[in-house]
Amino acid sequence: MTVAGATVPARLSVQRKRPTGLLLVLFPVGLLGWLIVYPILNALVTTLTLRTDEGLVLSLDSYVAFFSDPYSLNNLALTFWTTAVCAVLLLVICLPIALYLRFSRGPLSAYVQALAIFPLFVPSVILAYALIRTLGPNGMVDILLNAAGLPKLPSPYLTPWGPVIGLVWDNIPLTVLMLTAGLGQVSDNAVEAARDAGARPRHLLLHIILPQIVNALLVALAFAVLGIFSSFTLPYVLGPASPELMGPYMQRTFADLMQPRMAITQAVITFAICAVFGAFYVRSVIRSREVR
């Protein structure tokens, strides 16, 4: 890596230090600027200013309106609750799967991996429909319970647990993939050595494996949180009408109530809340690239 890797780019850079590259990336970068950077700046300006007779003035009125409205605060609280519950469930479900995939070979392991990745290929709409038919009133679970002579369970459909189940299902693949990639960096030797020294599985996990995958764990969590906090489709279809998650709330405020400024205010608030996770995510991607 060292000698070859160092000389080749140097040679190339002499050959090609021309603006052609910049020209080629101009279009996507421009698109990025227009469809991501500009909307975010525009959102900040729109929500922080008010058009009056004397022109634009700085105003926090839309944020005051949001934070003094109990309905908005309830929605925000529900979003926090859903995100936290999903994050915990994802860890509890995906860490064992990833550990198993890291330390076993064979057809059974391949089957588990295929199943864990499968939801990646099931669009949220289809998932939502499938969960309604399975967990909804008179759904498959009810049918099976009835056939077994057991009483019906309360359906999670249209309760806060509906989106939780859907979002966890949907996020299993990427969480498992990220955790398995992280576990791939744990060396077999370290694990073998610890095992030979008599470490029990619990100690192995806590003292050898977990410290090495903390970063992967945090990145996977950050990524899941970013996706779940402003998710739309699953909460919209599976969740309760009131209170609602921020995603459906923003959509309703924008399209049904036709209050774009209020909707954008809600969006900026989700940006602010998720900023920590976004920054962490970007930082760790940059760091993992520097290492390579």
Added chain:
Amino acid sequence: MQPQPVSRPRPHTDWTGIGLAVLLSLVILVPLIVVAIWAFAEVWRYPALLPQSVGLRYWEATLARQDVWNALFLSLRLSATVTFLSALICLPAAYAFARMDFPGRQVLLLSFLATQAFPKFGLLIAVAGIFLSLGLIATFWGVVLIQLVNTLMLMIWVPVAAFQAVDRRMEEAARDAGAGPLRVFWSITLPQAGPTLFAAILLTFINTFYETEGAWLIGAPMLQTMPVLMIIFINNQMVIQYGAVLSVLLWVPSFLVLLFSRRLIGSQSFARGFGV
């Protein structure tokens, strides 16, 4: 430490694996199987375990609906347009990022991460605010543009990794043997990067086909893509089977992707694109 060397080389039964396999099969497969049964159920009244009558009646009914065909063609047109534009814009840029040196290269490449660092639906709302003033709400090109946002990251980062993975020594050798830059690109670079590029393009197409949030926010109710139509079917729930038939129909492309992109998804480079 007696029992360890005995038990380690050949574990008796993989109980963890069996447990995980059974649990995952239940959780992942059962909902999908239920949908598949519903798609062929003509009559299925609670609490029967299986449908009372099975057949293709609802396939005919679904396929006879004009809105289904309109949605399908709209979705195909949208996905084709978005994928074509995305490839046209992103692939040359990905090549430049992977192979050329220019001012700001690292920063610009990393800036594409910005698409992932924001909660997505919030971002879409911010974009929709701008589209509102541009009159792009409920237009074909409005939906194209908002779906293009989703494809940028995938179509830049995965191809960059693909171009970087091409063996430079083979290119140098070809160049030393007198091949021009275009010839090197066609004969050496493209065949090596090709499969990954193809997978990225395929994933972009499928992702766009299923993209719901931007289409719902910008397009609905005027523009009904397949996913938007599905949501309408779910919300109105008059005939359960319509949704089931559409779900089964929509799975076909999913399975194709599953077959084509297994290598890409299973590889570590895919997860690396997400920063692990």
